[in-house]
Amino acid sequence: MTEQNQYSEQTSAAEHKRSIRSFVLRQGHMTAAQQRAIDTLWPQFGLDYQPQHVDLNTCFGRDNDKVLEIGFGMGVATVEIAKRLPEKDFLAIDVHGPGVGNLLKLMEEEQAANIRVMRHDAVEVVENMLADGSLGGIHIFFPDPWHKKRHNKRRLVQTPFVAKLLPKLKAGGYIHLATDWEEYAVQMLEVLNGFEELRNSAADYAPTPAYRPETKFEARGKRLGHGVWDLVFVKK
Numbered sequence: 138m139t140e141q142n143q144y145s146e147q148t149s150a151a152e153h154k155r156s157i158r159s160f161v162l163r164q165g166h167m168t169a170a171q172q173r174a175i176d177t178l179w180p181q182f183g184l185d186y187q188p189q190h191v192d193l194n195t196c197f198g199r200d201n202d203k204v205l206e207i208g209f210g211m212g213v214a215t216v217e218i219a220k221r222l223p224e225k226d227f228l229a230i231d232v233h234g235p236g237v238g239n240l241l242k243l244m245e246e247e248q249a250a251n252i253r254v255m256r257h258d259a260v261e262v263v264e265n266m267l268a269d270g271s272l273g274g275i276h277i278f279f280p281d282p283w284h285k286k287r288h289n290k291r292r293l294v295q296t297p298f299v300a301k302l303l304p305k306l307k308a309g310g311y312i313h314l315a316t317d318w319e320e321y322a323v324q325m326l327e328v329l330n331g332f333e334e335l336r337n338s339a340a341d342y343a344p345t346p347a348y349r350p351e352t353k354f355e356a357r358g359k360r361l362g363h364g365v366w367d368l369v370f371v372k373k
């Protein structure tokens with residue numbers, strides 16, 4: 138039995154709520170520029186949570202591939218990817234207030250209009266707001282590793298959550314994960330390999346795709362001497 142399967146979905150949900158609460162409590166200080174970006178840009182680029190399906194084509198004003206990013210942090214990589222892939226639209230979700238302000242600020246500075254920002258628990262958004270087959274891609278870059286053994290069960294990438302995510306992908310869509318924590322990389326590979334509807338784009342770990350720049354947490358991990366593992370799986 139794999140480690141993540143030792144826990145019932147109910148236990149995982151309780152642990153998940155605990156991890157979200159700890160993020161909200163730990164969240165840093167919002168700068169004046171980040172707050173101003175929220176005040177001025179939220180009406181145009183922010184998306185409020187609603188417990189019913191949202192039509193992403195209407196939100197973005199065009200019919201094209203939509204990519205969900207979970208946990209964008211300060212949004213630096215999000216904006217860079219959105220600029221590198223202007224033909225796609227990005228739904229970027231995080232619970233961290235200063236990060237939301239920072240992403241909106243960067244969008245204004247970089248004139249990146251193909252992003253919509255949500256400040257909410259991505260698990261609830263996936264469960265309630267996204268229609269099946271509505272996504273062309275999913276990005277989860279450097280999710281919190283919860284490296285202490287007793288906290289491993291708080292990790293985002295576990296079988297029950299991926300089982301909820303995959304129906305949202307259309308056939309041919311991809312899921313791209315990255316981590317600087319080797320033991321989490323092994324868990325990610327094991328979880329994704331467990332889904333018959335997914336095909337690994339590589340033998341195991343993938344070369345970093347050209348669209349993904351270095352993220353803030355990746356740079357921090359490298360300074361600490363960590364390696365980096367990307368995983369790209371495609372839905373059959």
Ligand SMILES: C[S@@+](CC[C@H](N)C(=O)[O-])C[C@H]1O[C@@H](n2cnc3c(N)ncnc32)[C@H](O)[C@@H]1O
Pocket residue numbers: 157160207208209210211230231232233236257258259260277278279280281293352353354355
């Ligand atoms: C370690 S940081 C990585 C940030 C960014 N991807 C990077 O590489 O710099 C993980 C981020 O995921 C966010 N996060 C964790 N669980 C989340 C959830 N359930 N819904 C939305 N955001 C979440 C945290 O707030 C945090 O900003």
